[in-house]
Amino acid sequence: QVQLTESGGRLVQTGDSLRLSCVASGPRFDDYAMGWFRRSPGKEREFVAVVNWSGGLTDYGDSAKGRFTISRDNAKNTAYLQMNSLKPEDTGTYYCARAFTTWGTQEKEFAYWGQGTPVTVSS
Numbered sequence: 001q002v003q004l005t006e007s008g009g010r011l012v013q014t015g016d017s018l019r020l021s022c023v024a025s026g027p028r029f030d031d032y033a034m035g036w037f038r039r040s041p042g043k044e045r046e047f048v049a050v051v052n053w054s055g056g057l058t059d060y061g062d063s064a065k066g067r068f069t070i071s072r073d074n075a076k077n078t079a080y081l082q083m084n085s086l087k088p089e090d091t092g093t094y095y096c097a098r099a100f101t102t103w104g105t106q107e108k109e110f111a112y113w114g115q116g117t118p119v120t121v122s123s
Contacts (some may be wrong), residue, residue, distance in 0.1 A: 002026035002112040006096045009117030012086055018117040020081040022051060022096030030054070033099035035110055036081045038119075040092035047105050048094070049081060059105060063089070086121045093118050 008020040022034065027122035035050040047061045049070035053085050069082040079096060094117050104110055 002098060004096045004098060004112055004114035006094065006114045006117035009094060009119040011120045011122065011123050014087060014123050015123060016086050016121070017082070017084045018086060018119065020083070020094055020096075020119075022079040022081075022114060024077045024079070024096075024098060029077040032101065033103045034070075034072055034079040035097045035099060035104060036070060036079075036092075037095045037097060037110075038088065038092040038109065039095070039116075043092075045095070045107065047107075050099070050103065050105055051079065053102050057103075084118075086119075088121045088123045091119060 003025040006022050008112050012018055030053050033050055033052050034101045036048040037045050038048050039045040049060045051070045051072050067085045072079045096114040098112040099109055100111045101110050
């Protein structure tokens with residue numbers, strides 16, 4: 001059974017940086033892509049970032065490009081999301097997810113989900 005546990009979300013101010021972590025239990029962590037999604041108040045859950053099995057390939061949603069960086073440490077079964085220059089519109093619950101395969105950018109391509117960690121960016 002795969003379990004994903006996010007951490008690192010908290011209240012920050014505009015312009016601050018924050019790093020989210022996602023620890024995965026279960027075998028073969030490095031066989032799958034890992035992604036981050038977020039649900040902002042009043043909006044559908046949206047794609048934020050994805051990293052492939054090795055960490056060598058990444059992709060970002062439009063809102064994350066240039067400000068967020070996704071990475072992973074396969075030795076620690078952990079994925080990260082470094083968020084810089086945070087804005088109030090980045091407020092939301094951030095979810096870590098493990099893909100069915102080696103890539104994915106849509107929710108339907110992810111098999112396992114964490115409970116989410118809340119991020120609030122004050123103006």
